[in-house]
Amino acid sequence: MKLTLHEIAQAVGAKNDIGIYKDAAVHAIEFDSRKIETGDLFLPLKGERDGHDFIPMAFENGAVATFSEKTIDLPHLLVDDCLLAFQKLAQYYLTKMRVDVIAVTGSNGKTTTKDMIASVLATTYKTYKTQGNYNNEIGLPYTVLHMPDDSEKIVLEMGQDHLGDIALLSRLAHPHIAIVTLIGEAHLEFFGSxxxxxxxxxxxxxxxxxxxxxxxxxxxxxxxxxxxxxxxIRFGPNEEIFMTELTETKDSLHFKTNFLNTEIHLPLPGRYNATNAMIASYVGKLSAVSEKHIKEALAHLDLTGNRTEWKKAANGADILSDVYNANPTAMRLILKTFSTIPRNKSGQKIAVLADMKELGEKELEWHGAIVDSLDPDQIDRVILFGPLMKALAAEVAKRYPQGKWQYFETLDQLDIMTECIKEELGKNDQILLKGSHSMHLNKVVESLEKYS
Structure with a gap:
């Protein structure tokens, strides 16, 4: 960071005089006192514990100063609200650094699209992006204040749990280009519709x-x-930007667009990922990235983990892992992709589906409706996990014969389910795992990769 304590104090409207410390350079800002290094500024946030309790530890680790909502006998910036001061500082820093902001949101695909856009832009510009899922009122300003000081572009993911969350983030970041990937059912519990x-x-x-x-x-x-x-700019069939000649294989996509003269090759399955790549291509075009660089970037992607990804089980079976999050739209999309992938010779196709969280009062109805995406002629076996999947189990029982589906209701049956999968999984099988992150299907994937 290129900020002094004096400049930070002015940006956030600190209410005290920092005196002899005003010219001290701040290297970074951290809200976890364990991550503080020499020259850092500590941000004490209020959560299960009040971050002010960890101010002494922050100074032991080398903090040059701390934000504080009360007067203390250590170098500090006195503010009414530490989180608000943090957000004000991020807003100031974006203006100071004159970096172009690209913002991405959506019920599905926002992280993958963010990664794709950053990959495209990085071929031509110094580019930084949201790391992991740091996409809320704390994570977004943290991302901004940790971008390298030579950044020219920053790609920010914006998430929402409640109405108004994204409005706050947008006013903080002032994006020049904003993308909405898709409107699905994520967080219906909080939004209702x-x-x-x-x-x-x-x-x-x-x-x-x-x-x-x-x-x-x-x-x-x-x-x-x-x-x-x-x-x-709208995207979709017959809209301002659209795809043509889309073909899909087990682990790749190939398509053309109405705005590029080159074909895009993507090392990912799922037609929805072609849409994400098309959006990234268009952002690249708007940003004067050459078609050659757009194509190269999308052909060699580095994506955030636990999104749609092919892995190998220890016995040779193919694993399609998509275990970071889940909602009805996302689950239907991945089941459509999995259904259309050709079987391996003499192999079965198995779908392991776990609860989708935060769907509100109609959660059982949403789960049961997934049966429309399960065809016994395309997916041979179905394994369901979690109390909410009981609704889908009732529907699957009408469509699949006994022995072709299983249901594990309680969360403490995860290990039992994993062992059952191992016993039945053949070396030529293909297995899809999809569910909300809190259902821990990532542990099943890891176990399948390691067993012998």
């Missing part, structure tokens, strides 16, 4: 300038929330 989810996602335009560009799907549910003062 897709319309409310759409309203929240479309608040990504709240902080955009009048010359900003919004890229959004051709979904009529968002039409009521389209901005009047920004350029809007």
């Amino acid at each position: 897709r319309e409310k989810i759409a309203e929240g996602k479309m608040q990504i335009t709240e902080g955009m300038d009048s010359d900003g560009i919004l890229i959004a799907p051709a979904d009529k549910i968002i039409n009521a929330y389209l901005p009047d003062n920004q350029k809007v």
Whole structure:
């Protein structure tokens, strides 16, 4: 970081005089006192514990100063609200560094699309991106304040749990290009309807300038929330940007677009990933990245882990792992992809599906409806896991013969289910695992990779 304590104090409106410490350079800002190194500024946040309790530890580890909501006998910046000061500082830093901001949100695909955009832009510009899932009111400013000081582009993922979350992040980041990938059913428990989810996602335009560009799907549910003062680019069949000649194999996608003269090759399955790559290609084109570099970047992707990814079981079986999160739209999409992939010779196709969380009062109905994406002629066996999957189990029982499906209801049956999968998994089989992160299917994947 290129900031002194004095500059930080001015940016956040600190209420005290930092005196002899004003010219001290701040190397980084951390809210975990264990990560503090010499020259860092500590941010004490309030959670299960009050971060102010860890201020002494932060100084033991080398902190040059700390934010504080009360006067203390250590170098500090006195503020009314540490989190608000943190956000103000990130907003100031983005303006100071004159970096171009690209923001991405959506019910599905936002992390993958963020990674793809960053890969494309990095061929031509110094580019930084949201690390992991740091996409909320703490994670986004943390990302901003940790970007290298020579950054020219920053790609920020924006998540929401409640209405207004993305409006706050947009006003903080002031994106020039904003992307909405898809409106699905994520966090229905908090929003109640897709319309409310759409309203929240479309608040990504709240902080955009009048010359900003919004890229959004051709979904009529968002039409009521389209901005009047920004350029809007819609994607989808017969829209302003679209794909042509899309072909899919087990582990790759190939397609053309109406705005590039080259074919894109993507080392990922899932037609939804072709849409994500098309969006990334268009952002590259808007940013004057050459078609050659766009193609090369997408052909050699480095994606955040636990998204759609082929892995190998220790016995040779193919694992399609998609265990980071789940909602009905995402589950239907991955089941469609899995269903259309050709079987291995003499192998079975097995779907392991776990609970989808935060779907609200209709959660059992949403789970049961997944049966429409399960065809015994395309997916041979179904294994269901979690109390909410009881609704889908009742529907699967009507469609699959006994012995072709199993149901494990309680979370403490994870190990039992894993052993049953191992016993039945053949070396030529293909197995899909999909569920919310809290269902721990990643442990099943890891176990399958290691057993012999």
